[in-house]
Amino acid sequence: MSTLNLLNPSKDNLQSNLYLGSFLVGISILDVFLNSFLKLNITSFLPSIISIVLPFLLGMFGFHLMRIEFSGIKNLDRLNKNINTNNFNAALTLLIIFLIIKAIPPVMSWMILDANISGDSKDACTGSGACWTYIKVWFKRFMYGMYPNEHIWRVNLAFIFLVVLAFVGFVTPQKYRNLLTLYYVVIYPIIAFILIYYLISGGEFGLEWVETGAWGGLSLTFIVSFFSLIFCFPLGMALALGRRTELPIVKYVSVGFIEFWRGVPLITVLFMSSVMFPMFLPEDFFMDKLVRVIIAISLFEAAYVAEVIRGGLQALPRGQYDAAKSLGMGYWKMHIFVILPQALKLVIPGMANTFLALVKDTPLIFVVGLAELAGMLQMAKTNPKWLGYAMEGYVFAAIIFWIICYAMSKYSYNLELKYKTDR
């Protein structure tokens, strides 16, 4: 009892082990912290290799001393259970803590402390950190592409309308709730198309016409993913039902369609839409590149949507079909009122993943010359006045896309919880 048994920490010498252990861990973290934040090396009197591994060894020994099972101290037990179950875990814990401490100063100084945001030319960027001036100057281009500056309000207005109209579902009185599906599936897309056609594209009502080649930036990402999303959903649903019917021709046409699009990469589909598809159209028939690309992406994603919905259809027990049939429902009645509502509820996570993939795939339209956000970055990066700021551009775009995608996945998770019914 009197001798401090360091190798086998137990409850008997709880206090001394605990104090010594937490002191050692504290010292090891402090050493790394000073080293990283203040460039101070308090162990510099030691040979370099020992100086580097010393904090790790100290921390390991400290954690070893603190690993006392059933100590009766609530916080210590929780700590041991969560980050200090055995030597291996303690080592990983230490490494992660060190890594975070080491990574914070350079990232902070690059992103904030040494960064510049003032001014409007390259000369303003004198610090060694990021040059956010670049993002500030190019911001309009990143958002709207080559859309003329004096007409940007039209894009903004269209998007504000679309967002407001999208929220109709939340304020509809209970009485009209059953019309919402019709609204979202039919009316809303039509309104959206009209808005984009007349407001963004223009050409009528005294608005100047802006060709689709000038559209770009994040707004183009939204337009392309929005329309592809709207088109691919009904098509995918039809394909899923087609694949599940007993009519051989319908079934094999659907299977062939789905397997074809799922088997090829999107980039070749885009190439097809831009170089091969015009060959298949009558000579005097012109179809805008943007429209071709949206059709291509919709067809491509519809195949994935179809597979997701098929998964939901297959997951429903046979009894649902049998019960619906025994009530005298026909094929369409059965699917619309019994099967699809349940199946679609089941596939919310899968659908969300597919739509996320769609949004993440839209930057690919860059390969056929449509400059959405990633494309604009490539353009800005090679501008002779702004050479050498590729990193800032990519970090900016990555943050934007990350926020959009993360929000979508969280939203779908909430939807999943909301519609979850016990079965």
Place this chain on the structure above:
Amino acid sequence: MKLKKILPQAITLLVVILIFGFFTMNAQLNMENRGIDFGYGFLSQESSFDVQFSLIEYSGSDSYARAYLVGLLNTLLVSILGIILCTLLGVIVGIARLSPNYLIRTTAAWYVEFFRNIPLLLQIFFWYYAALRALPLPQDAEAIFGASYLTIKGFYTPSLIWENLDIFIYSVIAAIIAIIFVRIQAKKLRENVGKHLPVLNISIAILFVLPLLSFLFGGVNVGYETPELKQLAKTSFKFEGGLSIPPELLSLVIALSLYTATFVAECVRAGIQGVGKGQREAASSIGLNRKQVLNLIIMPQALRIIIPPTTNQYLNLTKNSSLAAAIAYPDLVLVFAGTALMQTGKAIEIVSITMLTYLTLSLSISFFMNWYNAKIAIVEK
């Protein structure tokens, strides 16, 4: 009743035929007007363009067919490297997400959330145009492990020079066959006599001994060649010799494996979580030890859940490798659907060949997977 079955099918057939007929007619008309003739004869013509990076001998005087092969091999190279790396990383992260250690669990979760939610194209651009551009020039590069160099022009590392490589490969193949034979015999022995053979140890021994014999008696020899810094002009340096990996390949493989690993990790996690707790408890209660529980009960069931979605991810990775075209890595899309198409103008032929190639790749893998799934599926009574 009959009409109800025939009518939808007839309409579908009609629509399909109409669309195809309309497209074919237009294509013929268009090609006639522009004076292009349809045909695959161009494949044997001289390609007269160069490819930066190729696994086989290739020059401008070779045919388009060979250029196609160069592109295909480059695509396969990226895919295989990416699949290996993303599996390693994905399995580690997937297991880490189930770790009892809070910090490890959270770090793994953040890794997945971070890399999964950024478009792959942006990630490839980031690695190629921003991260790898920050590397030192060849003359400033410091050696890693004494002989490898990571520079802005790519990664240079010593290459192995084999003598009688074929004999070595035969010895490895012989070792694999021997291991399969031993396994079958061990299984027979276990089922008939009830005797356990240390199969793993025997396998490892065979895998080492047979290739060793090939070194001792087969005349196999390994030398190596280190990359040397050469001065081309006053300020221009270059590494020569050894194995060089161009930055395009490097950034593509890094981006693809970091991105796909997040999906593989989720598959692994779902698979391990998908095995019920009762299975583990039941296995322990009939007296299996920890290792046996893991090897005989948990892993076979977890793998059954993990493998199908993971193969899907491998397929996605292979298809995503076509993004190489955006950073000028000469893969199938860039070499064939890019350069060759530009030179010959044969849009329909080239795009269709490219699509068919990918289609064949993915369909063959998914047929294999369906067969495998059917084989390992639990037979319920």
